[in-house]
Amino acid sequence: MKRITTLLLVGVLLTIGFVPLHVLEIRDVRKGKTVFVQGVSSGETFSLTFIHSVEKSPVTDYFRIDDAFRIVLYETAFRSLNTGLPATISEGQTLTRTAQGFRLSIIDRIFSDIQLWVDDSYAGALEIGGRVISLAALAGNTLLMVRVRKIPLWEYAFRTMC
DSSP states (O other): HHHHHHHHHHHHHHHHHOOEEEEEEETTTTTTTTEEEOOOTTTTTEEEEOTTTOOOOOEEEEEEOOOTTTTEEEEEEESSSSSHHHOOOOOOTTTEEEEEEEEEEEEEEESOOOEEEEOOOGOOEEEETTTEHHHHHHHEEEEEEEEEEEEEHHHHHHHHHH
């Protein structure tokens, strides 16, 4: 009886281990190495902030995970309308002036992944689930790729323990 119980428990654990989970993954493109992984659900939001290289002011892009687990850009916040920052709006977009600068609402721009150069001087950060994570601290000054992908639960557990 004990052996059957043990086998059943092992079977259940193996089965659960292969349950798929959607994660937000950040990879160091040059090294081909995952440097961050966090489970995400449909409707969850996150932001990426960086210091604009010309304007030297912060820019924040706001994203959400849609029902198909795609990354959707829905808004960008910035302080000025100068070089390299939006100066005009397209049909369906809304530009709003705030105390901190401007917010440009965007009609659901979908990304399969986001590739960005990370450097300490750009102060790149990911904010998700109330946590703010320095992108340069994850992998140094390098090219990162942000994406959502489906992985088995065992892989997620392994990556979060390492």
